[in-house]
Amino acid sequence: MFDIKSFFKREVEKKLIDVDDYIFMPERVEMMLEGGQLNCVLNSDGRVDIFYSKQGVTEVSSAARKHPFTAFETELHHGVYDDVIHDLIKEVDKIIDSSSKYFRRSKILPTAAALPSSSAATDK
Template sequence: MFDIKALLKREVEKKLIDVDDYIFMPERIEMALEGGKLNCVLNSDGRVDIFYTKQGVTEVSSAARKHPYTPFEKELSHGIYDDIIRDLLKAVNKVLDGKSKYFHHRVVPIRTPQLPTSTVIKEDSSF
């Protein structure tokens, strides 16, 4: 037999749980993790952006909100996004552990020319 009530109930639940229909209060949670800085950002459209920075190297990943009715901090504390964070840590550490095939010596950044210390610039106060 065909159960119309169950079918309608599933359709209503599906519409209620659709994250695209909600606007979330943006949240940011920061913490130090394994010598770097982890930022987890909940955007107003329900997308979660996770940033990990260590020694000047930054890696970013995004995920869809997994449990829209659960507070964002509780999702993080229960490890919902731990797989994404683990992948970010691996990617940053891989970059930091890597060696260049072409740059064997330290690369010196280009500096802008500075005025010699003996040069004095006088201001014209007649304006």
């Protein structure tokens, strides 16, 4: 026997759980963290973009919304994205602490000779 009530209940639950069909109100949370600027952005499609900038170095990561029916700030306060933030900070610090064997701040890079403009070439 076919149970209409359970069929409709399953369909309603499926629609409620499938967050791909929802449009979220975009939100942005900014804060200073460990000497850098952290920006957490909730996009309208439910994707969370996290930006961390420090001393001119920026690292970006995206995460799927983990608890779509919880307020975004509540997720942040409970540390839902702390692992992603920790990895970003670690990567930025690694870049800042490293140095190139080819480019040094004390070494002056040679500049290329300026090319004559087209008007100067036609004047002769």
